[in-house]
Amino acid sequence: MLRIAIQAKGRLNEESVELLAEAGVSIEESKRKLLTRCDDFPLEVLYLRDDDIPQAVSMGVADVGIVGLNEVEEKGFDVKIAHKLGFGKCRISLAIPKADAYDGIGYFNGKRVATSYPVILSRFFKGNGINAEIHEIAGSVEIAPSVGMADAIFDIVSSGGTLVTNGLKEVEKVLFSEAVMISNQSLSEEKRQILSQLLFRIESVERSRGMKYVLLNLPHEKIDEAIRILPGMKSPTILPLAQEGWSSIHVVINERELWSKIEQLKTIGAEDILVLSLEKMIL
Numbered sequence: 001m002l003r004i005a006i007q008a009k010g011r012l013n014e015e016s017v018e019l020l021a022e023a024g025v026s027i028e029e030s031k032r033k034l035l036t037r038c039d040d041f042p043l044e045v046l047y048l049r050d051d052d053i054p055q056a057v058s059m060g061v062a063d064v065g066i067v068g069l070n071e072v073e074e075k076g077f078d079v080k081i082a083h084k085l086g087f088g089k090c091r092i093s094l095a096i097p098k099a100d101a102y103d104g105i106g107y108f109n110g111k112r113v114a115t116s117y118p119v120i121l122s123r124f125f126k127g128n129g130i131n132a133e134i135h136e137i138a139g140s141v142e143i144a145p146s147v148g149m150a151d152a153i154f155d156i157v158s159s160g161g162t163l164v165t166n167g168l169k170e171v172e173k174v175l176f177s178e179a180v181m182i183s184n185q186s187l188s189e190e191k192r193q194i195l196s197q198l199l200f201r202i203e204s205v206e207r208s209r210g211m212k213y214v215l216l217n218l219p220h221e222k223i224d225e226a227i228r229i230l231p232g233m234k235s236p237t238i239l240p241l242a243q244e245g246w247s248s249i250h251v252v253i254n255e256r257e258l259w260s261k262i263e264q265l266k267t268i269g270a271e272d273i274l275v276l277s278l279e280k281m282i283l
């Protein structure tokens, strides 16, 4: 049995639960306690505050965890980053009052900077030879300059909307973060195997993201041209249709290229085109 810690509530909770469900590991909402066993996979789910996940994993209270890279860096516990998960993307940035002129990082010398990430910030300042005063606050960091609590801030930015609302501008992007799967450094062989099974499932889900399954009908003599339009992809499946002289082609296409490929296929005579979502790609 592997024990995974995920955020109890907040920004990463929903997507963590969803990812596990897509990997065939379902947690019944009705059964939800702080520690829940999954029915269909040897996994126990422990719900924690995100701040506590790195320590729980490093101590072995949980074997693995889903948490923002920012928390892993800030807390500094010895854990392994087993997989980047691609959601909860944000950055931690330095921001200053909009009206201030910014002429480089020397701006911060002698300034008071409010943040919930003092470790990452002091490492950054140290690395850049900046001597600033760091004020640790737990939340509502963006309000600090306008109430005179600080001259600048160091906090999470995603759309940048919160900064604009508070009359601030982003001047240095210090850390790019996303949700990551962390693991304890010394998992037993059995737990390591469950984790690699879980990661295999997660990778199959990730691979299918943005991919579409396309079916279309085409005259036999156009098949070579169709294959040329679809280079770089695994060879398409070609099945004869009951109608003489026609085939059905099945192919997986990246959503980004979908319309341009379909337009090209139509010009060579493709008909009856069906585009389906792909749930999983297991290689």
Ligand SMILES: Nc1ncnc2c1ncn2[C@@H]1O[C@H](COP(=O)(O)OP(=O)(O)OP(=O)(O)O)[C@@H](O)[C@H]1O
Binding pocket: 007, 008, 009, 010, 011, 012, 048, 049, 050, 051, 067, 068, 069, 070, 071, 088, 089, 090, 156, 157, 158, 159, 177, 178, 179
């Ligand atoms: N605006 C955002 N856009 C994208 N990701 C974000 C954003 N804000 C935070 N995150 C990511 O989501 C994580 C959790 O954010 P959340 O605001 O839920 O944390 P919290 O308030 O500290 O929660 P908790 O109650 O668990 O301590 C952050 O550590 C960060 O990795």
Ligand SMILES: O=P(O)(O)OC[C@H]1O[C@H](OP(=O)(O)OP(=O)(O)O)[C@H](O)[C@@H]1O
Binding pocket: 011, 139, 140, 142, 155, 156, 157, 158, 159, 160, 161, 162, 163
């Ligand atoms: O650049 P933006 O898209 O505006 O996002 C950034 C904001 O998002 C987070 O706060 P959240 O909304 O989670 O509220 P919180 O202060 O309760 O954490 C973070 O602390 C920033 O304040």
Ligand SMILES: [Mg+2]
Binding pocket: 049, 050, 051
């Ligand atoms: Mg927190």
